[in-house]
Amino acid sequence: MSVECIFCNIKNKQIPSDILFEDDYCFVINDINPVAPVHLLVVPNNHFTYLDNLTDDFAPVIFKMFEAAKNMAFSKGVSESGYRLVINQKSDAGQEIPHLHLHLTAGTKLKSLG
Numbered sequence: 191m192s193v194e195c196i197f198c199n200i201k202n203k204q205i206p207s208d209i210l211f212e213d214d215y216c217f218v219i220n221d222i223n224p225v226a227p228v229h230l231l232v233v234p235n236n237h238f239t240y241l242d243n244l245t246d247d248f249a250p251v252i253f254k255m256f257e258a259a260k261n262m263a264f265s266k267g268v269s270e271s272g273y274r275l276v277i278n279q280k281s282d283a284g285q286e287i288p289h290l291h292l293h294l295t296a297g298t299k300l301k302s303l304g
């Protein structure tokens with residue numbers, strides 16, 4: 191685990207954060223700079239930089255991240271109104287933290303991507 195990684199340090203409790211959910215695979219926090227009324231980050235426990243490094247070994251973690259997102263959408267009351275899941279990869283996508291994470295945004299009409 192990289193000690194310079196913000197998300198590893200949140201997981202290690204070196205940086206305080208409100209962890210809303212955690213299990214053996216991933217954890218969920220509120221984004222510090224929300225762009226929607228609900229803006230959560232679903233983060234794998236183990237440091238994983240880019241999807242470039244994806245292998246079959248990672249399949250359970252990917253499943254658990256989507257399961258956590260779905261469950262958080264229910265608990266935040268947005269599973270009916272809708273939500274968006276986004277993964278930024280590298281500079282053109284504006285990825286700020288090189289530790290894979292899912293953004294879950296909801297609670298307002300989200301701008302169309304199309």
Ligand code: 5GP
Binds near residue numbers: 196205219221223277
């Ligand atoms: P990215 O741009 O890498 O896809 O997303 C990184 C996200 O992490 C950004 O939306 C940013 O607001 C959020 N973020 C950056 N630093 C912290 C932090 O220390 N705590 C939390 N909870 N979120 C952070």
Ligand code: ZN
Binds near residue numbers: 192195198199238289
């Ligand atoms: Zn990390």
